[in-house]
Amino acid sequence: MTDKELLDLAREVRTSAYAPYSGFSVGAALLTRGGRVFTGVNVENASLGLSVCAERNAVGAAVAAGQREFAKLVVVTDSPEPTMPCGVCRQVLWEFSHDLEVVVETLGGTRSTTTLRELFPLPFTSYREGEHGA
């Protein structure tokens, strides 16, 4: 699957984001190492701290389908510059895939590509690291 195809999926799913409080809709598409794709949108809540990012919702959908090895995450936002995953999402992504490529793009087409290792060089790791499979 190409970056453009993944970005098109993220762009499309973004229209389903539930963001009545921030007005900042986010769409994400997560590509597994086996070639499957899971999408997610941000889901906000009146109790703002309960809001969940698009990236983590995509991870949840993938894990619920038995997928835990990811190759690439793409995120689409309506912002002047591409929006990188937040710190919480970086930690959640790290749980499953250390070698994750991250592609973020604005609706206007400005794109930035990086890696999770670059975004998250010093992750929290438990003493049980290595028992999980990332």
Ligand SMILES: [Zn+2]
């Ligand atoms: Zn996040």
